Amino acid sequence: NAGVTQTPKFQVLKTGQSMTLQCAQDMNHEYMSWYRQDPGMGLRLIHYSVGAGITDQGEVPNGYNVSRSTTEDFPLRLLSAAPSQTSVYFCASSSGTAMTYGYTFGSGTRLTVV
Amino acid sequence: GENVEQHPSTLSVQEGDSAVIKCTYSDSASNYFPWYKQELGKRPQLIIDIRSNVGEKKDQRIAVTLNKTAKHFSLHITETQPEDSAVYFCAATLDTGFQKLVFGTGTRLLVSP
Numbered sequence: 001n002a003g004v005t006q007t008p009k010f011q012v013l014k015t016g017q018s019m020t021l022q023c024a025q026d027m028n029h030e031y032m033s034w035y036r037q038d039p040g041m042g043l044r045l046i047h048y049s050v051g052a053g054i055t056d057q058g059e060v061p062n063g064y065n066v067s068r069s070t071t072e073d074f075p076l077r078l079l080s081a082a083p084s085q086t087s088v089y090f091c092a093s094s095s096g097t098a099m100t101y102g103y104t105f106g107s108g109t110r111l112t113v114v
Numbered sequence: 115g116e117n118v119e120q121h122p123s124t125l126s127v128q129e130g131d132s133a134v135i136k137c138t139y140s141d142s143a144s145n146y147f148p149w150y151k152q153e154l155g156k157r158p159q160l161i162i163d164i165r166s167n168v169g170e171k172k173d174q175r176i177a178v179t180l181n182k183t184a185k186h187f188s189l190h191i192t193e194t195q196p197e198d199s200a201v202y203f204c205a206a207t208l209d210t211g212f213q214k215l216v217f218g219t220g221t222r223l224l225v226s227p
Contacts, residue, residue, distance in 0.1 A: 031212060033212075035217075040123070040219055040220075041219055042118075042120075042203055042217035042218055042219045042220050043158070043203065043215075043217040044217070045214055045215070045216075048212055048214070050212055056212070058214065059115075059214075059216075090157065090158070097212075097213045102148070102160050102163075103160065103215070105157040105158050105159070106157060107156070107157050108157060
């Protein structure tokens with residue numbers, strides 16, 4: 001049981017490049033989400049999903065796309081990377097509401113856009 | 115939407131002292147308030163939470179209090195130890211649907227031996 005697995009752990013991109021951050025969970029959790037963490041700003045919700053085929057926007061969705069074709073995977077796509085997207089990205093999953101089941105976070109992806 | 119403010123941004127204490135971190139929230143409908151601890155380079159981990167129908171909750175050296183009238187909640191750590199050094203985040207959410215957690219900006223706690 002690996003929990004929530006994020007890859008890669010570190011990535012450097014050039015402005016304008018695209019890439020996909022991978023997130024996989026093996027706990028059969030329905031709820032998955034992506035957060036970005038910036039110094040002095042806490043964690044902010046980018047996109048989330050309440051089940052396969054269902055996604056919605058969070059607080060800071062611009063510049064990011066997501067899809068949820070399976071319960072296990074929730075990739076985050078950067079379409080055209082910008083320096084403002086330099087951040088640490090966390091994927092989280094839950095079997096239900098945060099109050100009842102809590103969130104399990106992945107170990108994070110540190111992204112630098114130059 | 116919900117907005118969560120957290121203070122202080124940094125907190126330095128001596129080992130054995132108590133530490134208090136305070137958060138205020140804006141949406142009076144919020145009813146769930148978790149606290150996460152993030153050690154350097156690690157993922158956030160839930161350490162304690164409180165629901166709006168409870169005024170205080172304790173777990174060993176950690177306690178959380180909630181004042182719904184004033185819309186603020188606090189984390190209390192007693193008998194601090196060096197391993198308590200980390201960044202602590204508060205959060206708030208409504209217990210409906212997905213429950214979008216809105217996080218505070220974090221408090222860096224440093225416990226000196």
